[in-house]
Amino acid sequence: MCQSLISQEIIVFGNEDKAPKIYQSLGESKGILIDILEYVEQKSNYKFQINLLPWKRAFYMGKTGSGGVIGLSRNQEREAIFDFSTIVFYDQIMIVVQKGKEFEYNSNEDLRGKIVGHQRGGSYGENFELGKTDIFIAEEDNSPSQRLRKLLKGRIDVALIGPGSLGFQYILQNDDFLKNSTDQFSILETPYRRDPNYLGFAKSMEMTSFIQAFDEILSNGYENGDIEALINQYD
Numbered sequence: 001m002c003q004s005l006i007s008q009e010i011i012v013f014g015n016e017d018k019a020p021k022i023y024q025s026l027g028e029s030k031g032i033l034i035d036i037l038e039y040v041e042q043k044s045n046y047k048f049q050i051n052l053l054p055w056k057r058a059f060y061m062g063k064t065g066s067g068g069v070i071g072l073s074r075n076q077e078r079e080a081i082f083d084f085s086t087i088v089f090y091d092q093i094m095i096v097v098q099k100g101k102e103f104e105y106n107s108n109e110d111l112r113g114k115i116v117g118h119q120r121g122g123s124y125g126e127n128f129e130l131g132k133t134d135i136f137i138a139e140e141d142n143s144p145s146q147r148l149r150k151l152l153k154g155r156i157d158v159a160l161i162g163p164g165s166l167g168f169q170y171i172l173q174n175d176d177f178l179k180n181s182t183d184q185f186s187i188l189e190t191p192y193r194r195d196p197n198y199l200g201f202a203k204s205m206e207m208t209s210f211i212q213a214f215d216e217i218l219s220n221g222y223e224n225g226d227i228e229a230l231i232n233q234y235d
Contacts, residue, residue, distance in 0.1 A: 009047045010210065011067030012037065012199070013059075015119075016052035017143045019170045020234045021091060021163045021197075022071055024052040032163070033070050033197070035230045036088060036218070043217045046210070054142055056121030065202040072200040073123050082200035083208055086215045089231070091195040092164035093124055095188040098151060105190045111136040117147040117156040124160065124193050144171045148178055148185070160192055166234055 014033060016024040022031040029050045037048045051067070052058070062069030063081055071091070074084060095105055103110060108131040116132070120140040123129060132138035139156050141147050147159045148171060161168050168187065172178050199214065201207035221227040 008045050009049055011049045011051065012070050013051050013053060013061045013067050014070040015055040015058060017054070018071065018119075018162070018167070019174070020166055021089070022052065032089060032231055032234060035233075036221075036227060037070065039221055039227060039230060040214060040217050043221070044213065046213075055119050059121050062200060063202060065204045068199055068201045068205075068207070070199050071197045073125060073195055074198060075123050075126050075129055077129075078123070078200070081202060083203055083205075083211055085199040085211050086218055087196040088199055088218065089163075089197045091162045091197050093160050093162045093192040093195050094164060094168060095190070095192050096148065096151065096159040096161050096168065097157065097186050097188065098154075099184050099186045101157070102186050102188060105188050105192070108135045111158065113137075114157040115139050115155070117141055117150055117159045119144075119147075119160075124195055127193070145175045145178060148175075152181060152184060162195065164191075 014022045014029075018031070020031050022029075022033040024030070029052050034050065037050065041047060051061070053061070059069060061067060062072070069082075070088065072078070072082065072084070097103070105111070108127060111131060112135050115137045117139045118124070120142055139150070141150065144161055144167065147156070147161065150156045151159045161171070165187065172182055201211065218227070
């Protein structure tokens, strides 16, 4: 059994720039996923040591067994590395384009030949992994605001932004340049994906006992409405 479980302190890494889902502000960890982790703390003897970093770095720390990763999507490659919790939160991934360049989206085929901007080191499920091999060009960046700036400059055709319209509005409200460019963006009606997010631990950490306890608290919190209330605060 790993030392973090014995001491009841669980190290967790996450994305420092995915507001309002999870982000860092003035040295403090904030957002929906942080609120959910704090809820689990209140219902258990566990204490989370949360470290928010650029996503690629956070994922690497989790992959190498330095701690868990919150906000993790599942795909075949990751399932060979991580043990996953039950679904913590659904991140709706929106397709943002320049105003006047809208198109109907139903599948990856509608993105054929387009340059799709997304989070560096991020994955949006198997459909995305298949698409970036030969349908669209995946262009990585370090933050949603950087992605939207690239979209305005025509360096990408599509920006994948989450969680939902809340995430998009938060980015605009906290970036003066983008705020003044609001009327130059358009969100397609159909989202790219309703992406289930998990808490994952490298299999080498042997955290299945903790995950079972975490899942029970999380399931109870969703069933009694507590967690839904936490999420609704961000509407």
